Structure formats: structure tokens, C-alpha cells
Amino acid sequence: MKRPAPTLHDVAIAASVSTATVSRCLNFPDQVAKQTRDKVMSAVESLGYSPNFGAKAMAARRTNTIGAIIPTMENAMFARGLEAFQEELRLHGFTMLVASTSYRPEIEEEQIKSLVARGADGLLLIGHERDPEIYRFLEAQGVPALITWVFDPRSERPSVGFDNRAAMMEMAMKVIEFGHTKLAFISAVTAQNDRASARLNGIQNAMSSAGLNANDLRCIETNYGIEEGAVAFDRLMTNGPRPTAILCGNDVLAVGALRRARELKIAVPQDVSIVGFDDIELAQVAYPPLTTVHVPHREMGRRAGQVLVDHVKNGTPIKSVLLPTRPILRETLAPVKAGS
Amino acid sequence: MKRPAPTLHDVAIAASVSTATVSRCLNFPDQVAKQTRDKVMSAVESLGYSPNFGAKAMAARRTNTIGAIIPTMENAMFARGLEAFQEELRLHGFTMLVASTSYRPEIEEEQIKSLVARGADGLLLIGHERDPEIYRFLEAQGVPALITWVFDPRSERPSVGFDNRAAMMEMAMKVIEFGHTKLAFISAVTAQNDRASARLNGIQNAMSSAGLNANDLRCIETNYGIEEGAVAFDRLMTNGPRPTAILCGNDVLAVGALRRARELKIAVPQDVSIVGFDDIELAQVAYPPLTTVHVPHREMGRRAGQVLVDHVKNGTPIKSVLLPTRPILRETLAPVKAGS
DNA sequence: TTGTATGCGTTATCAA
DNA sequence: TTGATAACGCATACAA
Numbered sequence: 001m002k003r004p005a006p007t008l009h010d011v012a013i014a015a016s017v018s019t020a021t022v023s024r025c026l027n028f029p030d031q032v033a034k035q036t037r038d039k040v041m042s043a044v045e046s047l048g049y050s051p052n053f054g055a056k057a058m059a060a061r062r063t064n065t066i067g068a069i070i071p072t073m074e075n076a077m078f079a080r081g082l083e084a085f086q087e088e089l090r091l092h093g094f095t096m097l098v099a100s101t102s103y104r105p106e107i108e109e110e111q112i113k114s115l116v117a118r119g120a121d122g123l124l125l126i127g128h129e130r131d132p133e134i135y136r137f138l139e140a141q142g143v144p145a146l147i148t149w150v151f152d153p154r155s156e157r158p159s160v161g162f163d164n165r166a167a168m169m170e171m172a173m174k175v176i177e178f179g180h181t182k183l184a185f186i187s188a189v190t191a192q193n194d195r196a197s198a199r200l201n202g203i204q205n206a207m208s209s210a211g212l213n214a215n216d217l218r219c220i221e222t223n224y225g226i227e228e229g230a231v232a233f234d235r236l237m238t239n240g241p242r243p244t245a246i247l248c249g250n251d252v253l254a255v256g257a258l259r260r261a262r263e264l265k266i267a268v269p270q271d272v273s274i275v276g277f278d279d280i281e282l283a284q285v286a287y288p289p290l291t292t293v294h295v296p297h298r299e300m301g302r303r304a305g306q307v308l309v310d311h312v313k314n315g316t317p318i319k320s321v322l323l324p325t326r327p328i329l330r331e332t333l334a335p336v337k338a339g340s
Numbered sequence: 341m342k343r344p345a346p347t348l349h350d351v352a353i354a355a356s357v358s359t360a361t362v363s364r365c366l367n368f369p370d371q372v373a374k375q376t377r378d379k380v381m382s383a384v385e386s387l388g389y390s391p392n393f394g395a396k397a398m399a400a401r402r403t404n405t406i407g408a409i410i411p412t413m414e415n416a417m418f419a420r421g422l423e424a425f426q427e428e429l430r431l432h433g434f435t436m437l438v439a440s441t442s443y444r445p446e447i448e449e450e451q452i453k454s455l456v457a458r459g460a461d462g463l464l465l466i467g468h469e470r471d472p473e474i475y476r477f478l479e480a481q482g483v484p485a486l487i488t489w490v491f492d493p494r495s496e497r498p499s500v501g502f503d504n505r506a507a508m509m510e511m512a513m514k515v516i517e518f519g520h521t522k523l524a525f526i527s528a529v530t531a532q533n534d535r536a537s538a539r540l541n542g543i544q545n546a547m548s549s550a551g552l553n554a555n556d557l558r559c560i561e562t563n564y565g566i567e568e569g570a571v572a573f574d575r576l577m578t579n580g581p582r583p584t585a586i587l588c589g590n591d592v593l594a595v596g597a598l599r600r601a602r603e604l605k606i607a608v609p610q611d612v613s614i615v616g617f618d619d620i621e622l623a624q625v626a627y628p629p630l631t632t633v634h635v636p637h638r639e640m641g642r643r644a645g646q647v648l649v650d651h652v653k654n655g656t657p658i659k660s661v662l663l664p665t666r667p668i669l670r671e672t673l674a675p676v677k678a679g680s
Numbered sequence: 681t682t683g684t685a686t687g688c689g690t691t692a693t694c695a696a
Numbered sequence: 697t698t699g700a701t702a703a704c705g706c707a708t709a710c711a712a
Contacts, residue, residue: 005481018699048480053457054394056688058704072420117393140388141345287627395705398688
């Protein structure tokens, strides 16, 4: 149903010059006589001409485009990081293409191929964990990929992010310091998600190092969502031994837990402490304000942009960047009640 | 820094067949002998070949791509609608390209051109209001655009959305029914934003039809954000005559107001009622749960996808779709206190 | 079933 | 300062 769009050729005819001149007019205006330029530009205007990106990319062999693939857009934390990433790219004349995967590896693979096919000069990926085949593919295509949202000291692949395990361990230590020994964890799905599993590890490490038995940690894995957090909370409090503190894999799950606690008339933090992870705005407006782990999302996006652009443009090797996180104590974490 | 990616030609050589055969293998596998196919496919695998989208689009003269341009990704409501839109597109073999504008018209124009240049077969745009020049450009390019998030009965341009004015008017009527006469409105910026101005109109209409003076409405325009809502609330309650009910242009602003009310020890809804618009998840987890206008975001995205795909693929004319909204009474709206 | 040849809309090289 | 013209990577009509 699309009717043919005007081409360089059409403009050239309308302005009675060659296509080469039109191209120059658009790309190097000062290489062409003012008179000719005016003629060409007005033809461009009146025809509503717009260069064909594909043809341009093919002829010029570069796109100044960088792709970003995130698990979901329905998550403020990715949205923020990306916004900063994009701003950084714009600063350097690059365009960002976003795609989301609904946390499904096969869709991620599809999106990676799609962005590569579209000529992305580089890719921003979340987390290390994916089919090695994909890394080989990117290698073959000569498309550099920057991993972000994680910093795994044990991985040889460079990344810009934070240490999910250490961050969660620090928070868990705090919780334990408050006297809690009956812990539970509402986790994001850990399969194919190194951030989620690292956070789980962090809690286990904290327990062990505090002399608790890591096996006593009650853990529920669930999908991303407020309702999901609520349901998980329900199960935790209804069946089995009641925890006195519940750590959550992210703020959204935590807020869901908080809501259900209110519905169940379970007082937070008097009856049970709840903590989150990410420190999105939601955490501050939750009631009571949520104790959580602060992650510098915008800073992360910005740094990732710098590193990737620098690599794509100048060939600077990608160097890992470790960003700091810190527990933010608000009101949902309190000392364990005597007798609990 | 990108090194050359393998091309159809490379694959053809590796498999010792012609490029045409490789192309067929990829696009119409059953038109080629199994033996040849296997040979080709393994060459594709081992080379890590991926078709060049630009070249493909140019040769095939279609992209099966649809662009979507939204004001911001940092807003759950757009995120949800888009997610549904994308799912619908996938169902029909289309790919979605997203871009965001930070609510800036000049960036929107830039993004529109960029997506058109990238060969988008169609575009999804938010709201009617933009430079007529842009509509002419799209016309010249033969790229159909579907307007969404609004349904303006007075506009000749078709759209899939809801009537922002009527929706807000209905909510304002409810508020007035509760006995409120001193109303205030925390609005998104109305310049270049027909949704925001329609909502303002809705409140004014409601006041007039209830015999109140629409000029008495105190109105503050502010940018999108929780903090922004908080600041606006502060101004409203600190300076000038105190309203007994505050309507907000969206849930995020409302939640900001709610937070500041708590900080100021102003009880909601006892001292002041607050209502939002959109009914994003946030509204349910806010405390107290927020009274707001429900908008069927996912349904809207889905329908928009259907309509646009049907138009692009089959030439079906775009027909407007009016989606229903309804006020959701939760806990932040209560009858006005006697003596207020 | 497979191969040959042409065109898609640009950029860039080389002449004029 | 301008104009021919050869790539660029792929799909496809046509031929074999």
C-alpha cells in the first residue's frame, strides 16, 4: 500500500542537476554553489524527499546506529538507563534502536539478528548469560557488543555494570545485622538470568558468612510484576515457617509484597521486614517507603554509551567499568521482634 | 571498526551455488532441493551470515517494519500499550521500531524522518497535534500514520484511542457529585499536547455544567514526574485558597501529590481528595489506593496494531476506534468535609 | 531445480 | 563546481 517515495533521482530531475550534486548538497553543503544548493533544497522540500537509509548505509558502509536490547520496557529501571544511554549516543551523533525480548532468549536472538541486519555498528546487551552461538555470530559479523547491568569479576567478557552478588550480599548482611535469621527471597526467574542468580548467591553468601545455614533460605521464583510479588508474598506467609524478613529481587516485586501485606493486615516492618532492589522512584512513593539497594541506572547508561561509542568510533578497547551500589535504609526494614 | 560481514555472495561461494539459490534457500526453502539446502544452510551457519536489511529492503521494496514514536519510555502507560502493539505486529510478521521524543516536537520530527528513512511501512503516533508540514511529508512519502492515545470526534484524521475530554469530564463530575466545589488541576504541559489540553477542557466542562465557574479552577502545569507532582501539590496547598479536591493529569503526578501530602501530614482523602488518570499499576499500590480514570492501554495497543497492519498489508482504510474509559473509585476521593 | 542478469537508492571516485 | 559511473548486498524475472 506504500506508494513510491521520491528518490535522489527525482530530486535531481526536479532541480535539473545530477544525483551526485544532490547527494553532495545534502551531505556536504559547502562543496556546492549557493545557487545550485538553493535550487536543490527547494526541490527536496517540495517533493518531501527523505534519503533511503538502507541505500545510504549500503553505499556508505556505516550507519551510526547502535542497538540496545532489553528484557522489557515495562520496567522503569531499564527505561531510565536507556534514556541516559540514548542521550549519550545523541551527543556523539549516533542513533539508538531499541528492542525488547519479554525475557525470552529466543526473542533476544531474533532481535539481535534483526538489529545486526539493520546495520547496527554496535550492540548493548543486558547480562552475560546467553547461547555462546550468539557471541560467535556477533564475532563473525564484526559487531561489538557491550554487556551491561552486571559486572561479574569472574567473566572474561568486559561489561559496564555493578556486582549483583556483592550488592545483594551487602543488603542481606544489613538484614541479618538487624537480627533476622528467618529469611525468604522473592526472586526473579533465575534461568538464563545471571543478575537474578547472582542476587540469590549474594543472600546465600551473607547467610553462610553470618553462620546461618544458607539452605534455610526460603526462595520463590516468579515473573516480573507487582501482582506476582503479591502472590509470592502470600505463599510465603501462608504456607510453611513464616520468615521475619523478605528480600526481593527487585522493587516491583517488593512493592507487590508490600501491597499484599497491607491487604492481609500484616504490618510492615513490625510483623515482617521487606526489602527491594534497584531503587526506582516507586520505592520512595511506596508506603511505607521501601528499603532497597540503590543502583545508579542513569550513570550506568551514560558510561555504557561512552565506552561503546569510543570503541565503535575509535577502536578503543572496551574496558570494564564497575559501578557502586549501596543499601538505602528507609522504613520497611526494622529489627526483628523479640520472640519471633 | 566494523570488519566486513559475510554476504550472500560469500555464502554462495562456500556452498558452491549461485547467490540466487542462497536467496531462495532463505526465503522459500521448499523451492530448493533438500541436498542443496543443507549445503547452503551449513554454510550460512558456519559463516555466521545474516542478511543485510538495507539491501533486502531495497531489493524487495518492503520492510515489514512499523515505527512507533512515543513521548517517553519512562512511563508505564506507553510501555504497556507498546508492548501490546508489538505483540500484535509480531503475530502478523511485522517488526516494531520504537523511538522516543522526550516530549519535544523537534525530536519527534527527527525521529519520524529517521523511521521513514529506515523504510517503515507505517507509523504509530501519539496525539493529533503536530506541524501540518509533517503530515504533508508523510503523505509525500506514502507512509501511513495511525494516531493513537486520543479520539477526537472533531478531528477528520482517524485514530484509535479514547476521548480524553469526555473521560476527564466524567471523573470531574464524580468529584463534584461528592460535594467538591473548590477544585484544582495538576496538569501535564498542554502546549503541543492535545491529550493534556483535552483533559483540562473536560474539567472545565464539568464545572460549567454543574453550575460552577470554570474560571475558579486552579491549574498548575508541570512536567512529567513524581517529584513534579509533589512540588505542584505543595504550591497548591501552600499558596492561595486551598482546594478540597485535586485532579491530576496522570497517575504519576497524582502519586507525587500523594507523597507530598503524607510528608505534609495532610490526610488524604480526609483533608483533600486526589484523583489521577491512566490507572497504571502504580495507582493500585499507592497508599491510599488511587481513584483514577481507567484507560485500556493494552487493548488500545492491540487494536492499533490490527488496524495499522490491516491497512499496510491489505489497503483497508483506517477506521477510527473509540475505546471506553471509566472512573475507578478507590480510596483517595471522599465527600467534602462539612465546613470546608 | 538452479543459474544469469538486472535494478533497488545511495555514496564516492574520478574526470571534466 | 559539477557530472558519469561503479560499487554496495540482495530479490526476482527470465533462461537454462
